[in-house]
Amino acid sequence: SPNTSEIPAEPALRVEGLTKRFHPSMPPVVDNLSFAVAPGEIFALLGPSGCGKTTALRLIAGFERPDRGQVWLGQENLTHRPPEKRGIGFVFQDYALFPHLSVFDNVAFGLRSLSPSARRQRVEEVLGLVGLTVFKDRRPHELSGGQQQRVALARAIAPGPKVVLLDEPFSSLDAGLRQVTRDEVRELLKRSGIGAVLVTHDQEEALSFAERLAVMRAGSLEQIGTPEEVYTRPLTPFVAQFLGRTNLIPGEARGIEAETPLGLLRLAEGAVGPVLLSLRPEGFVLEPGGEAVVLSREFKGHDLTYRVRLDGRDYVVQADPHCPCRPGDRVRLEVRDPAVVVGRRGGEV
Numbered sequence: 001s002p003n004t005s006e007i008p009a010e011p012a013l014r015v016e017g018l019t020k021r022f023h024p025s026m027p028p029v030v031d032n033l034s035f036a037v038a039p040g041e042i043f044a045l046l047g048p049s050g051c052g053k054t055t056a057l058r059l060i061a062g063f064e065r066p067d068r069g070q071v072w073l074g075q076e077n078l079t080h081r082p083p084e085k086r087g088i089g090f091v092f093q094d095y096a097l098f099p100h101l102s103v104f105d106n107v108a109f110g111l112r113s114l115s116p117s118a119r120r121q122r123v124e125e126v127l128g129l130v131g132l133t134v135f136k137d138r139r140p141h142e143l144s145g146g147q148q149q150r151v152a153l154a155r156a157i158a159p160g161p162k163v164v165l166l167d168e169p170f171s172s173l174d175a176g177l178r179q180v181t182r183d184e185v186r187e188l189l190k191r192s193g194i195g196a197v198l199v200t201h202d203q204e205e206a207l208s209f210a211e212r213l214a215v216m217r218a219g220s221l222e223q224i225g226t227p228e229e230v231y232t233r234p235l236t237p238f239v240a241q242f243l244g245r246t247n248l249i250p251g252e253a254r255g256i257e258a259e260t261p262l263g264l265l266r267l268a269e270g271a272v273g274p275v276l277l278s279l280r281p282e283g284f285v286l287e288p289g290g291e292a293v294v295l296s297r298e299f300k301g302h303d304l305t306y307r308v309r310l311d312g313r314d315y316v317v318q319a320d321p322h323c324p325c326r327p328g329d330r331v332r333l334e335v336r337d338p339a340v341v342v343g344r345r346g347g348e349v
């Protein structure tokens with residue numbers, strides 16, 4: 001199992017063996033997907049474009065039918081229920097607000113089963129929660145992107161779902177607004193106790209937004225864990241590389257150490273035999289004078305990244321922003337952090 005963290009004892013949402021194929025001659029777009037989300041938990045599905053994230057979310061919402069597998073909410077099997085009877089909220093990538101309806105009526109849309117006075121009360125309550133009370137009579141086009149985003153969220157949470165599904169909800173916002181809106185949405189979800197499944201291809205977004213995340217590749221799960229777990233203990237080379245820059249280094253493991261082109265490296269977990277190791281750029285310390293040569297230097301304000309060559313191999317190394325090394329300088333590569341075994345060489349990696 002790719003799980004490194006516990007499956008919640010009483011999950012709000014449980015997906016079991018979900019499989020979907022659009023073309024008989026093609027591999028499944030979603031392939032035997034299983035995970036569980038605890039009540040109130042913020043969960044992310046992270047993966048590259050085309051790996052099946054949106055399809056997974058649409059299967060959970062009921063907009064697509066799975067070939068195999070089940071969707072459970074608490075004790076209820078939702079697999080054959082239409083979307084509007086699932087008790088799950090959905091925020092689309094483009095928000096999908098009704099352009100001709102006011103903010104108030106957009107939020108009221110999913111509350112048709114309530115009496116007019118109960119509906120009004122609930123809309124006012126939710127608009128207050130997302131801080132849009134003063135905009136209730138406006139149309140969506142009279143709002144900023146971030147405000148439209150909050151209307152979409154308000155509409156999704158108004159009927160009181162246990163879980164909301166968020167499909168790349170921040171991707172159309174510019175970088176500054178994205179960060180702020182992301183924090184607001186996260187806080188709001190935590191405050192209202194609603195669980196969430198966020199779909200994103202942005203690793204930084206998944207790491208900062210989610211309490212746990214699942215890394216997807218070609219329809220399948222590679223690893224589930226907390227942001228810290230998947231970042232510091234990737235189980236595969238794919239996860240190691242998808243969650244930020246890393247160095248993949250071949251080695252010969254002998255228990256808690258491995259012989260590598262960088263010398264003897266300490267391992268995060270014991271292993272024996274030919275292995276592939278991952279070592280993050282921040283796992284190094286760069287010292288002036290040595291056998292390695294600086295190839296390039298990339299300054300990004302808060303960090304400084306070097307590409308360094310040693311014995312015909314290139315390494316990505318992070319240094320503190322004051323490091324004086326320049327391309328062409330000779331340096332020594334010291335390894336500070338333990339390396340993580342992400343695969344076996346020879347066998348399948």
Ligand code: ATP
Binds near residue numbers: 029050051
């Ligand atoms: P992105 O981040 O680019 O949105 P994604 O991970 O969400 O990608 P999906 O949108 O789920 O991926 O698509 C996965 C694959 O399934 C793609 O190759 C896509 O072309 C295909 N696909 C999605 N929906 C359909 C459909 N209705 N019919 C046929 N193929 C589809």
